[in-house]
Amino acid sequence: MVEFDDAFRRHLHELFVWRRDVRRFRSDPLPAGAIDRLIETACLSPSVGLSQPWRFVIVDDDARRRAVTDDFKACNADALNCYSGDRAARYATLKLSGLEQAPGHLAVFADKASDIGHGLGRATMPETTEYSVVSAITAMWLAARAEGIGLGWVSILSPDRIHAILDVPSSWKFIAYLCIGYPEIECDRPELEQAKWEHRRGADEFTLRR
């Protein structure tokens, strides 16, 4: 039996406050096995029917990393075109990936064809497969921060292109491309808030009582 005291809870809250989406990485390499350890922690996450649908691809190959970065640049240029005026000018100043600096690249997929878990919990809500994978990424994000490692989620990518670049089974649905490394700076405020793109709102704005 493990118990968690007030000091631990306060510390854990600090972890939530100081977890950041990181796009600016130092060039120092990650310690050997760091990404594997984060994956092991992610595998402790809840999953629908204990299906563990997460699939991880550690991307070390330079050509593949360059192809992903090129896809990001193309998708980000398209995204910029969706804005106009001041919003477009502001979007153009945002740094929205650390793909070129991060020492670690990790792609995460959900295996939609796996029968692990025997379908429990998925009949009426097949999307719970993807939800399970997202919960694993969140655990990894926090575990990384606890080790001083930053993680940045990149979704400005074309899933079909990522599939082709990484040559993964067709039943795997692309969920996230993660940049992993030591952050240039630590901050308790989201970078998009600092850039005045959006501000973080309080829980009362998102909570109904019935």
Ligand SMILES: Cc1cc2c(cc1C)N(C[C@H](O)[C@H](O)[C@H](O)COP(=O)(O)O)c1[nH]c(=O)[nH]c(=O)c1N2
């Ligand atoms: C599903 C998903 C997808 C993305 C993100 C997050 C999530 C959950 N975020 C990070 C996002 O911008 C960030 O979490 C918020 O701005 C809040 O900042 P903190 O995570 O609190 O630092 C993100 N950030 C970015 O720079 N490029 C991206 O493509 C994405 N994509």
